[in-house]
Amino acid sequence: MDRASEAERGEPHVTELDPRAALSRLHVVIYDWDIASDRLIWGANASETLADFSPAALSSGAGYAELVSADSLTSRYQAIHELSPDIGDEGAPYRARYRLALSAGGFCAVEDFGRCSFDARGRPVRAHGIVRLLTDEASPLFAEGREDRRAFNRALEARLAAARPGEDAFAVLVIGLENLAELNRRYGYEAADQAIEVVGRRLAGNVRAIDTVAHCVGGRFAALLSATGEEQLAVAARRLAQRASEEAAPTSAGALRVTLRIGAAIAPRHGRSACRLLQRAEEAFELAAGEPRRFAIYAPGQALSEARRRESAIADEIIAALNQRRIVAAYQPVVAARDGRVVFHEALLRVRQEDGEIVGPEVVVPVAEKLGLIAQLDQRVFELALDRLVAEPELSVSVNVSVLTLRSPGWVERVAAALGARPGTASRLIVEIVETLALEPVEEVERLFQQLKTLGVRIAMDDFGAGHTSFR
Numbered sequence: 001m002d003r004a005s006e007a008e009r010g011e012p013h014v015t016e017l018d019p020r021a022a023l024s025r026l027h028v029v030i031y032d033w034d035i036a037s038d039r040l041i042w043g044a045n046a047s048e049t050l051a052d053f054s055p056a057a058l059s060s061g062a063g064y065a066e067l068v069s070a071d072s073l074t075s076r077y078q079a080i081h082e083l084s085p086d087i088g089d090e091g092a093p094y095r096a097r098y099r100l101a102l103s104a105g106g107f108c109a110v111e112d113f114g115r116c117s118f119d120a121r122g123r124p125v126r127a128h129g130i131v132r133l134l135t136d137e138a139s140p141l142f143a144e145g146r147e148d149r150r151a152f153n154r155a156l157e158a159r160l161a162a163a164r165p166g167e168d169a170f171a172v173l174v175i176g177l178e179n180l181a182e183l184n185r186r187y188g189y190e191a192a193d194q195a196i197e198v199v200g201r202r203l204a205g206n207v208r209a210i211d212t213v214a215h216c217v218g219g220r221f222a223a224l225l226s227a228t229g230e231e232q233l234a235v236a237a238r239r240l241a242q243r244a245s246e247e248a249a250p251t252s253a254g255a256l257r258v259t260l261r262i263g264a265a266i267a268p269r270h271g272r273s274a275c276r277l278l279q280r281a282e283e284a285f286e287l288a289a290g291e292p293r294r295f296a297i298y299a300p301g302q303a304l305s306e307a308r309r310r311e312s313a314i315a316d317e318i319i320a321a322l323n324q325r326r327i328v329a330a331y332q333p334v335v336a337a338r339d340g341r342v343v344f345h346e347a348l349l350r351v352r353q354e355d356g357e358i359v360g361p362e363v364v365v366p367v368a369e370k371l372g373l374i375a376q377l378d379q380r381v382f383e384l385a386l387d388r389l390v391a392e393p394e395l396s397v398s399v400n401v402s403v404l405t406l407r408s409p410g411w412v413e414r415v416a417a418a419l420g421a422r423p424g425t426a427s428r429l430i431v432e433i434v435e436t437l438a439l440e441p442v443e444e445v446e447r448l449f450q451q452l453k454t455l456g457v458r459i460a461m462d463d464f465g466a467g468h469t470s471f472r
Contacts, residue, residue, distance in 0.1 A: 020043075020044050020045045021045075023043065023045045023049070024045045024048045024049050026132070027049060027132060027133040027134075028049070028130055028131070028132045028133075029042055029043050029045055029046050029049040029050060029130070029131055030042070030043040030128075030129070030130050031043065031046075031114075031127075031128075031129055031130070031131060032126070032127075032128050033061055033076075033126065033127040033128075033129075034125075034126055035061065035080075035124050035125050035126060035127065036125055038060045038061045038062055039059075039060065040058065040059060040060050040061055040063075040064055042058065046058070049133065050131075052102045052103055052104065052108065053067060053100060053101075053102065053103060054067070054103050054342075061076075061077065062331075064076070065077055065330060066101075066330070066331045066332060066333055066345065067100040067101045067333070068098050068099070068100060068101075069098065069099040069100070069101060069107050074096045074097070074098060075096055075098050076094075076096050076098075076112050076127070076129075077358065078096065078357075078358060079094040079095060079096035079112075080094050080116050080124050080127055081124065081355075081356040081357055081358065082094075082181070082357065083116055083124065083185070084181075084185055090115060091115035091116050091117040091118075091128075092115060092116050092118070092185065093113070093114070093115050093184075093185075093188055093189065094113065094114060094115070094116055094127070094129075095111070095112065095113035095189040096111075096112045096113070097109070097110070097111050097112070098110060098112070101333055101335070102340070103340070104340045105335055105339070105340020106340070108133055108134070109133075109134040110131050110132060110133055110134060111131070111132045111134060112129060112130070112131050112132075113129055113130060113189070114127055114128050114129020114130060115127070115128055115129070123356065124356065149214060149216055149222075151214065152212060152214035152216075152222055152224075153274045155212045155224060156172065156212075156224060156267075156274040156277065156278075157273075157274050159224060159267070160267060160268060160272060160273070160274070160277075163267065163268050168228040168229075168266050168267070168268070168269050169228065169267055169268065170211075170224055170225060170226050170227075170228065170266075170267055171224070171225045171226075171227055171228065171233050171237075171264050171265065171266050171267065172222065172223070172224060172264065172265045172266075172267060172277040172278060172280075172281045173222065173223040173224075173225060173237060173240075173262055173263070173264045173281060174216075174220065174221075174222055174262070174263045174264075174278070174281040174282050174284070174285040175203065175220070175221040175222070175223060175240075175241070175244075175260055175261070175262050176219055176220045176221070176260065176261050176262075176285060177195070177196065177199065177219035177220075177258050177259070177260060178259045178260065178261045178289075178294065179257075179258060179259045180192060180196075180218065180219035183195060183256060183258070187251070187253040187254075187256060188253065190251075190252060190253075191251040191252055191253035191254075191256065192219075192251075192256075194249070194250075194251040194252060195249040195251055195256045195258055196215075196218075196219050198249035198250065198251075199219075199221070199244050199245065199249065199258055199260070200213070200215050200221060202243060202244040202245075203221055203223065203240065203244050206239075206240055206243045206244065207223060207225065207240065208225075208226060210226060211223065211224050211225050211226055212224040222278065222281070223240070225237070225240075228266060230266070230297055233264055233266070233297065234295060234297070237262045237264060237295050238262075238293060238295060240262075241260040241262055241294075241295070244258075244260060245257075245258050245259065245260050259294070260294065261285060261288045261289060261294040261295070262285065262288060262294065262295045262296075263281050263282060263283065263284030263285025263286065263287065263288050263295075263296055263297075263298070264281055264284055264295070264296070264297045264298065265277050265278075265280040265281040265284060265297070265298040266297065266298075270298050280298040281298065283298055284296045284297055284298040284299075287299075311367050311370075311371075314363060314364065314367045315367055315368075315371050315373065317351065317353065317359075318351065318364060318367065318368055318373050318377065319373070320354075321351045321352070321353075322373075322376055322377070322380065324354075326351060326352045326353070326354075327349070327350075327351060327352075327377060327380040327381065327384075328350045328351075328352050328358075328384070329347040329348060329349065329350065329381050329384040329385060329388070330347075330348045330350050331345040331346070331347055331348070331388070331397070332345060332346045332348055333345050333346075334346055334398070343396070344395075344396035344397060344398055344430060345395065345396070345397050345398070346397070346398045346399075346400075346432075347381055347384065347385040347388070347397050347398065347399045347400075348360075348361065348400075349361045349364065349365070349377060349381050349400070351364055364377070365377075365402075369402060369404060372404075374402045374404050374405055375402070375404065375405040375408045375411065378399070378400070378401050378402055378405040379405070379411075379414065381399055381400075382399050382401075382415070382418065383418060385397045385399045385429070386418055386419070386422050386425050386429070387422075389422070389424075389425040389428050389429065390422050390424075390425060393424070395428065396428040396429075396430065397428065397429060397430070398429075398430035398431070398432050398460065399429070399430070399431060399432065400432045401431050401432065401433055403433065406433060406448055407444070407448070412448065412451045412452065412455075415452070415455065415457075416455055419455055419456070419457075426455055426456035426457050427456050427457075429457045429458070430457070430458045430459070430460050431452055431457055431458070431459050431460070432460045433459065433460070
């Protein structure tokens with residue numbers, strides 16, 4: 001039968017579809033990640049769709065994680081390890097949006113979603129998913145939320161500039177969906193996102209014209225309210241939460257109930273910058289978890305007490321992680337600005353908690369330095385970096401070293417012993433030292449530097465983002 005006769009009879013013409021070509025046109029590639037062995041297997045079109053990324057990095061979960069940009073809000077690893085193992089036979093759904101480093105320099109936004117299965121002990125063992133490259137610059141991946149936050153910060157700074165000295169002028173609120181994780185798990189990310197959109201519209205529709213609501217990230221919003229007195233603010237915040245959540249949110253999965261929590265800071269009493277006010281509203285948001293009405297206003301005494309409790313818990317976790325070998329390193333590629341070539345990888349401290357969640361240095365390091373645990377953490381990351389150098393002879397790695405670690409008795413001797421046990425690694429190792437070392441006595445600085453250089457390592461001063469000064 002020819003095409004003409006098919007058309008005359010009203011039958012559709014069917015041709016064989018090339019799945020590989022179709023996936024490539026959609027900038028989509030499937031993958032299978034065996035988490036136990038860390039082996040990462042990609043679909044047949046990976047060579048075309050992922051041609052702009054390092055092939056070596058794509059072969060393992062650890063290598064792939066190194067491509068994730070530092071400014072990404074989440075990652076595949078984080079999304080999977082935040083899942084609940086209490087699931088059915090189909091596995092738990094996950095989704096993450098982040099940016100990947102391109103081989104030629106720059107980054108590409110991606111959407112990553114799939115399902116993860118767990119073993120009998122509740123540990124993730126296998127993930128099947130899809131990565132979609134978001135080639136459209138107008139993609140809402142980061143831009144929408146980022147622009148919303150920027151506009152909010154501008155409005156906040158403008159209100160601060162107009163505030164009269166000594167008078168409370170307005171309040172900053174952080175509003176979040178408390179049951180977002182449950183909505184994601186039970187109804188899927190699409191339905192949860194729809195619920196977030198509904199809540200956002202309701203919040204924006206229930207504030208005064210001079211006030212502002214912005215979507216920050218995930219299920220988190222920020223708001224400016226003209227209420228200033230604590231009693232007036234409490235009433236206004238509870239009314240806002242009630243109007244945004246009293247009716248179930250219509251979604252593709254049905255009408256979903258949401259619960260909200262609110263933390264508040266009063267300006268300029270609790271801060272004279274957008275950053276400080278949002279930080280203190282976030283602190284109040286955390287405190288609100290223990291309040292019956294899920295609302296709290298920043299109070300310095302409460303925040304300090306809570307901070308001490310968190311500090312003690314973090315210290316206990318650091319000690320346990322050291323004893324149980326749960327200190328790990330993430331390797332971030334550092335590229336040359338001129339040609340985008342990867343010059344070396346930076347070993348970054350991570351703590352894997354017992355539930356699998358990863359905690360970064362911004363939480364751990366301040367407590368470790370304060371309580372004298374930083375030298376043990378630095379030593380562990382140093383050992384992990386050396387093991388990586390042994391396994392990959394072409395690799396160069398930098399490790400961050402605290403001033404306290406550098407000056408601790410016997411540290412240089414331990415470095416020498418570790419390098420001696422791993423021949424050929426010293427020349428590919430960079431020790432990065434924070435710039436506050438310059439405040440130390442010059443003679444001691446020179447002595448420590450000379451001892452390290454004698455071992456064959458390179459020394460760099462990490463000056464908090466302005467580049468690296470190398471001392472050879």
